[in-house]
Amino acid sequence: MIDQVQLQQVDECLWEIPKSARADMRVPAYVYALEELLEDLRKDRTLDQLMNVATLPGIQKAAIVMPDGHEGYGFPIGGVAATDVSRGVISPGGIGYDINCGVRLLTSSTRYADVKGKIGELVHELSRMIPKGVGRGGRLVLSTGQMEEVLAGGAEWAVANGYGLNEDLDHIESRGRLEHADPARVSDHAVKRGHDQLGTIGAGNHFVEVDRVEEIYDDETAEAFGLFQGQLVILIHTGSRGLGHQVATDYLKTFLNAMPSYGLHIPDRELACAPFSSEDGQNYFKAMAAAANYAWCNREVISWEVRQSWEYIMKEAGENLRLLYDVAHNIAKIETHRISGKNHRLVVHRKGATRAFGPGSPEIPDDFSKTGQPVLIPGSMGTHSYVLAGTKESMENSFGSTCHGAGRRMSRTAAKKMVDAPTLKRELLANDIAVEAGSYAGLAEEAPVAYKDIDLVVETVHRARLARKVAKLRPVGVIKG
């Protein structure tokens, strides 16, 4: 066992690893966590990886990990790293294999109590409508030309082709389309993998969940978000499927080969990177943006499937499901942030971290300009999820970022050994949570015991003011891959 990393407490929820902790660190590392969460963060390579991130050329201010952080490929999951656009690098490991994995929330005008008896049917219908599982395709099969439109247009493609509402676009981060996307930078192989996966959730922690609003923490913001006590809402969590995975795989290989020519020295080859302004860096950024657009289109098409199911079971228009917001949590974006009183153009890498822009930010829609943007934090299966709002403090301290979920504390393998899936399913049902799972193995991997305590994670970011609590959601039905 290596020596324990020294953490200096800055605040109740903030710990610092000073730049002096390692000769190669260019900036300090910040860990956001209530003390109870530190033990989990020390159990794996999270803090080592965070210090590795602090060595990246062009990194600004600090390498940051959120309270849901855990070990990932190169970078910790739950990590935020901002590099200078002209002097810094871009690293696929800082974004993750599932490019633009993210979450959206649809709100209804229906109370759970009024339709309790229909939840089982609704969950069954959702399960029938929404393809799930590794490698699964869906009902949409796109030509190469249509794929180019999706990669360039993102969620707009779904709306233009009858799979979404125009009003949805106002409530998607970046309106569901990154303009830097270039379909020509996505390999034929990646395009092929994606051609039949729009409208599918995949596997792992991806899901479609029916929830009810259990608790409101801030009446005014909840009202602005269209949330009320007892309301039925639908939470969708998925990403760019095989296409994004292939983009990550392709460019990691390219970067590993190209690294020597850039003269970049990094402590771990999983931090493979290229100067953002280099041809390789730009090609990856344009391909990543295209994969991000695919993911936004995917969540839009899934919303269409949800609305179809809703119409069929609830006998009311699918349009009654309104999109509250859609957030990315695995992405790199060009953003301007103030550091020591000066504006900087940065490549903000968020890997298992959510944008949490505060009130007045020009990048969030007008209807949230007073409250800050909606932030959606799914908990582990069968526990609960949160709706938060972005803050000015997150803009000042974490490049406008917060946590993204409960965060795994046990490996998939360990969870499968420990958990008996049929028992778990019965327990969920006993708690009035209907589950339709693609496989028992997948269900076991996602057992709540394999995750951190979502309440502690959210309490950390709330107390640290990286986002503030608006509402708590309780699941009543879940579809998993």
Added chain:
DNA sequence: ATGTCC
């Protein structure tokens, strides 16, 4: 996360 090893 991922046609969980071309």
